[in-house]
Amino acid sequence: MEHSQTHSSQILFRFFLFLWWITCLQSATLSTSGNESDRLALLDFKKRITQDPLHIMSSWNDSIDLCSWVGVTCNPATKRVMVLNLEAQKLVGSLSPSLGNLTYLTGINLINNSFHGEIPQEIGRLLSLQHLSLSLNSFGGKIPSNISHCMQLSVLGLSYNKLFGSIPNQLNSLLNLVSLGLGNNNLTGTIPRWIGNFSSLEILCLLSTIFKEAYPMNLGV
């Protein structure tokens, strides 16, 4: 009797050990594949850098972990890319749409480089993004309306670029915006009335933006 109880508890123990092992295996596989998709996205970003006089991108190689690549910060627990900060690194190139695959990004800072081309709509897939700073570059085209999906966005800096067109109305969904910089572009149209509805907006830099017609603004602070 006593013997069979010991036996069944042993079986139970082994069963739980097995479950625990399966769970570990699964989470290891998951975090590896997530990290792998971050790696592919960053390598695609690198591929579109055409000039890199400071050799920043040479650290982006497979002999070191991507969390140690210059400008890349990972979440220490999940090892997923959290921040991309390459401010003033003299980089020339265009912005890869694969940036939208870096699902856990909370910040992008590319201030003061020479990025050109359009800001990809895929930025709108970054639902955790809080800071998007692209000022002092040569970005052209229109402000991508899909930025409006980044509901966590608190800083949106696009000043000193070559953006044209109007401010997309969809941006009125960015209710957490604290700082909005659009100055020194070639934007046309009107300053949308909804900008006055952002109760948290502290810095609004629209200076030198060409507006055909401007509404009086009520910042409502």
Ligand SMILES: *[C@@H]1O[C@H](CO)[C@@H](O)[C@H](O)[C@H]1NC(C)=O
């Ligand atoms: C980014 O994600 C898209 C859609 O899932 C996929 O087609 C593309 O290959 C990915 N890009 C990279 C560089 O992994």
Ligand SMILES: *[C@@H]1O[C@H](CO)[C@@H](O)[C@H](O)[C@H]1NC(C)=O
């Ligand atoms: C990879 O990056 C590291 C760190 O910058 C560097 O020391 C190493 O030489 C690089 N390896 C290659 C193959 O470029």
Ligand SMILES: *[C@@H]1O[C@H](CO)[C@@H](O)[C@H](O)[C@H]1NC(C)=O
């Ligand atoms: C931009 O970066 C360069 C170095 O790459 C620096 O000399 C310059 O002062 C920076 N410009 C601004 C406006 O911060």
Ligand SMILES: *[C@@H]1O[C@H](CO)[C@@H](O)[C@H](O)[C@H]1NC(C)=O
């Ligand atoms: C932009 O957002 C729309 C939904 O508003 C979506 O259907 C589309 O796929 C998005 N574009 C990209 C490139 O992510």
Ligand SMILES: *[C@@H]1O[C@H](CO)[C@@H](O)[C@H](O)[C@H]1NC(C)=O
């Ligand atoms: C701004 O846009 C106008 C009208 O589209 C164009 O004539 C002008 O060259 C543009 N300026 C710059 C600096 O891109």
Ligand SMILES: *[C@@H]1O[C@H](CO)[C@@H](O)[C@H](O)[C@H]1NC(C)=O
């Ligand atoms: C501003 O907010 C008020 C009250 O929430 C709303 O009635 C109005 O439609 C909003 N105006 C714009 C232009 O979004």
